Amino acid sequence: MSAPELSEAAGATAGAKGDGPAVSAPTNSAYGYYVVGVLMVAYMFSFIDRTLLSLVIDPIREDLGLSETQISLLAGFAFAAFYTLLGLPFGRWVDTRGRRNLIAVGIALWSLATVFCGLANSFWRLFAARMAVGVGEATLSPAAYSIIPDYFTPQRLGFAMGLYSCGVTLGGGVAMLIGGVVVQWATTAQPVLPFVGQVSAWKVPFLVVGFPGLLVALLVLLTVKEPPRRLERGGAASVAPKVSEVVAYLWAHRRVFAPLFAGFSGIVITGYAFNVWGPAYFMRVHAFQPAQVGLLYGVGFGVFGTLGVLAGGALSDRVAKGGKHDAPLRVSIWSAVVQAPLFIGAYLAPSATVAAGLFIVALFFGSVYGGLQAAAIQALTPNRMRGQVAALYLTIANMIGLGLAPTWTAWMTENVFGGPQDVGKSLAMTTVISLSVGVLLLALALKPAHRQIEELL
Template sequence: MSVPEPTAGAAVKPTPMNGGYAWAVLVMLTAAYTVSFIDRQVLNLLIDPIKMDLGATDTQMSLLQGLAFIIAYIAFIPIFGRLADTRNRRNLVVFGVVTWSAFTILCGFSTNLETLFFGRAGVGAAEAALGPAAWSIISDYFTKEKLPRAMSVFLMGPYLGGGLALIFGGLVIGSATVLSQTVPALSNFSAWQLTFIFVGAPGIVLGLAMLIMREPPRQATAGAALDDRQFSLGEAAAFIWERRAFYLRFFAAMALVTVVLYALPAWMPSVLIRNYGADAGNVGLVFGALVLLMGSLGVLSGPVVGALIRKRGHKSSVIICVVIAAVALVPITAMIPFAPSYAAIMAVAALATFFYSFPQAMSASALQVATPNRMRGVVTSIYTFILSGFGLGVAPTLVALLTDFVFRDPAHVNQSLAIVCAVSAALAAWLGWGALPHFRKALEAEEAETARLAAQQAST
């Protein structure tokens, strides 16, 4: 399928790409992404306290972790993906940050599972606004050469947010009694309710502060020529279907890596508490610091390794990074039930966190450079739709179902977690390897189309 002709006479205003302002925008977007994961994942530390207060099972808690969030997320992300291609992306980001933060605060006022489910659904619906808009903005502030590094910074957000959620949650849990005694207005709130309120409030301020961010003009993928027409959804679907040999394998491989990304942080705190006798507050601080450090290190290492692979003549270095990560995750996650001590299980968790974060920036860059500008929002929304559906919608519940209905013992959560993560990683490695030749073809086709558009514009 050839990309449709650009709108006649369309002028593209130059953007100060790769400059100081571009990096300032990147920092703001990364802060928003970090806050989104704080609000999304703080529940992972609160599973056992909420179970005690509301009388829930592991499976019910997994539905709050996953289903409540993901139903709303996948319902709204196609809408926000389309809006990111046609409307002001800065305003979408501001709306999303303020709204999901408000719903996180609402979770802190919940007194039953139904209200908590509704609050989590609101968080999911609003967070759907961030991904397509932010990815598209970043692609218009950085050139193709700098995009992987910029994406690696942005994609530190989940690991900064996941780590800070656990750290901050642990601090609030540890100081809940003092807070209740010193602030009368908080005396009727439990520790888990206070945690939701305190992590949600800063997001309101951040969202409003992001109004200072400028909407960038849209750029071509390669920085040379831009097809500025607005593609219909049918044209976008036809484009993806024609290149389905790459897109479907790639989406599936990354979805399975994302199962590990969500399952391990969701249930590792429970493994540490149930199998190693750790205190919830201590788990938040120690495991949170581990996620923050190793996740950030992994996502920053991906582009470095990818660049080394690319220098050896491999254009498909981004997909090779996915395969490397998936292969490494199989034996690492399989070791979870066999770790003989608290220190050993933390070492396993550290390695797993590094490798599930390792391919994230490269995979995001792969979509941006292989997809026309005005389709990026739709393609990104499909990508995040699939990854979030598997990651949040499937991963936590698969672990809980194995624990509740196969092993029938909460103490066997370590075995459930190992099975889900190791099998998912093995399938991801197989699919990633199969996507390699098709990515090369997709990249060559997009480069040829960009060259054709540049030559056409130069001749007119």
């Protein structure tokens, strides 16, 4: 069955209030890929600002006199609290108003908040700045999850969402690569900044990456157009539903959405665990310097992780063309099965070379599902409620993944395995539990997902 056609009428009905009139855009056009590219850059900056703290965990802990648990709260809960709390209201905004302006404002907010992270001189000020980063970043993915499918047919959506999701791997890689070099330089140079004076080495990367984000916000505002929303099956206008209607839809299809959300959340735990504690593991256990960790993540996350995301999207599209419309789930399950022993081996290997090699390969398979979680949710959701459903998923996944993974891992390090040097054992245990649960739940979602996608096509 052919994909629904774009319609100016649908754009006028569902609207882009405050973003100007909806602009017609040919499906799969070069401009559509340009929009995905710009959104990917925005996502890259969001992930840089989100994960940069993990590179300077020990310097912050020493400078501010913090415990492992306090650091985990800065890395996880402080960000996740408002990121998840505001996800649902922003999702409602996405379904009822324009998406472009919301993205631009969000980028500007989280970029300024990142600068304030670099100016904080106490636990609570850094905690507040991290919360503000979460507020800004809560705007991006619900809007992107909604806007990208308006440019692409379902047969091309997997690759498009995978391209957007490359922002995670590129952002994580760039954050570590640039951050590692900057931290190492600042440790030696002890820079003195205008209006600020001499700053601790760990603060400098936040200042370096925060300000350029404002240029990305301007790029979105000036060059991204609000596309008309697709018509629903049968030609119905894409009018945003009430919250009660979204809740009713999710409840009616709970046999697919419950295991789907929980299953992907389980896999997300593994990702946030290595994002937050992976750098500390290599520096503590294998005596890596910040620049060495930056290079490891730059190659592993930035290069191999990006290739994994793109490979996952391309493979999912290929499987989908063969008639298996639940392809995003199938590919995600297999990627989780393959990555588990690789990550476990990396965290327990006595050799730094073996650990780094296994980690790089694991990052490829650990990134395969990156765009597939979004593709699966969009394929299971009517166009007019995609923003709200995507926001709900992100709320659940990030509260579980980012809210739980850093603190759970820190708790095991302190109370089960004996101290900071045993963080690798905590990471291995987190990986075993989260991936096992994730695979089991996604497997339960396969059959109902296939039936539901067939109904929406």
